[in-house]
Amino acid sequence: MVSLALSILFSSLIFVIFKLFSVYKIQTLYAIITNYVVASITGFLLYDGDARINEIPSKSWFWGTLALGFLFIFVFNIMAKTSQKIGVSVASVATKMSLVIPVLFGLLLYNEKLSVLKGVGILLALAAVYFVSVKERTIQFNKEVIILPLLLFLGSGAIDTSIKYAQETQLENNELPIFSATVFGSAAIVGIIFILIKAPKEPLKINFKNILGGIALGVPNYFSIFFLLKALQNDSLNSASIFTLNNVAIVLFSTLLGIILFKEKISLKNWGGITLAVVSILLVALF
Template sequence: MSYLVIAVLCSVAVSILLKILRQHDIDIRQTIMAGYPVAFILTWVFLKPDLSKVADLNAAWGIILLLGILLPLVFVILGRAIESMGIIATDAAQRLSLIIPIVAAFALFGEVLTLQRTWGIFLGFMALVALLYRRPEKANANNSIYARTDTGEKRGLAKLPVGSWLLGVWVGYGVIDILFKQVAKQGTAFPLTLFMTFGLAGLLLLVYLIINKTRWEGKALLSGVVLGMLNMGNIYAYIKAHQTLADSPSVVFTGMNVGVIAVATLVGVFAFKESLSKFNMLGIVLAIACVFVLFWS
């Protein structure tokens, strides 16, 4: 359970960093891109992937390719969703992607659905709904992490239905969760998969930024060092949590999402002075109850 706590804390720290960078009008795309080489190097130094086993990856290449594409792509889709639908709706879609891996835990990974786990998952969903509840607000393009170009002008959106961006966020994060579960099942071979994934993701995002003629910013790139360390800690701990609780993927899926929302809500209230409604407070209580029920299941 300690790995799950570390994963939650690293994930919330990433959100805090991105919020601070957004407040200072820093191009977060560059920060995300710069973070992947850092995660790539940290994987090499601390996990020591065995490059001699590259030829033995076989089916893992499919996972590497999908994660290498999806990790940077989902960040781009996330930015588009925020521009078109606003931060609140986008965050809700991201966290409610929990539905996809939860269904996969029982349909694909053979987890036994006990009554206690059913109650825990139910409490988790109720907590997410309560924690994500906000009074309706108009979408503001200036809140987007991709809302400006290097000249300060707002970037034009592709002519797609606005709801399609939210669908992309929902599906993207759900599929990524399932893929990380597959990485966890590789046992001692997972450092090599992570190593190759970080390298591919960073390369693809770099190409994307070059194609868009990005004007590079020193602050954004330096911030990527911190982001890369937090991202590495988050993903490593998340995979280790799946390995430690190999027979209970739904516990990891639910605990991660509910934990992130609960901690982020508290940080928002006490650190950023955001308002907390009665529904949000109920969500925190339900989140704590969810964690206890799933932990003792």
């Protein structure tokens, strides 16, 4: 249970750190790229197996990590914008609700059966993403209020689905740590290439504050995955129970942090969306 609690803590901290980026004027893209470098290095340093980096390109899953690297950069940027412009709770719920996408993927690819309760859970998840995104502000419709959480929902689901596919078809159990570190490294490379392409128009300037922000993000980013994997080794709880507790607790804890630290206002509709989120996760994960 300690590992699960630590995974929840580190995952929730990611949303809070994104919010702090706007407070301290940290450039999100540069910090995100630094974050992936740090997360990759952390993974390689903590891997206790025989890591031969020169053999990684020969792995069947190697080229897939490049696509995942692009997705990681895209999703983290969307996550940051959602946390900063709409709220930590919205980003958290949109990310966690994306678990319905790998469920649908399993139905189509692996012919898994969908119970009535799971179907209801998927519909409730979609409703939750909308209701938790509605803000009681001046009556001005902003497309970002819907578009950002939707993109975050789809992008996060694509990542989970890709990782599920890699685990099912290509990965050995002992390759998971090195696979994760390689994905983080690929994301860093994709980000660096993107910056170099932009360099002629926007000259690259080394900013210590951006690097510090990336380090602050990279460490919890890695350990949120590390402790979740460790929690899954616990025989006292099955994986469905662990994923359910993890997702529900992150939604609730990150929302609580948003209220306490950033004075985020949660409307009645938002609370209804959060309630739907919790119910949908329970239905999808447990039944």
